Amino acid sequence: MSQLEVAMATLIQTFDKYAGSDGKKCTLSKTEVKTLMEKELPGLLKAAKNPSEVDKLMKDLDFNGDSEVDFQEFITLVVALTCAAHNRFCKR
Structure with missing residues (x-):
């Protein structure tokens, strides 16, 4: 598979890994979103100073x-x- 195909498969696998633990395999609950972010995007959660950021993110998504x-x-x-990451690297 090409790099892009691998990236697409990884996105699908990552979603599927966290979806369903609360009963619905095709969606992420608030708890599942929080777990996914803690495991897969730990730097993003650490950057959020307000603990209610997951609530806001969930509402926005x-x-x-x-x-x-x-x-x-x-x-x-x-x-x-x-x-956002791409824009940040382009400004360097």
Whole structure:
């Protein structure tokens, strides 16, 4: 597989790894989002000084208002973070 195909497969596997522990395999609950972020994005959580940042992030990600994060909403987070990182490196 190409690097991009591996990256896509990794995103799917990462979502699937955390989704479903609360019963729904196709969405992430607030608890699952927090666990995913603690394990997969620890630097991002450490940068957040306010402990309610996960609550705010969850609200921002939950576009359809169902109190869960589906795969499309998860990918929106990944894209936003990737764009921010890319912009940061371009400014150097």
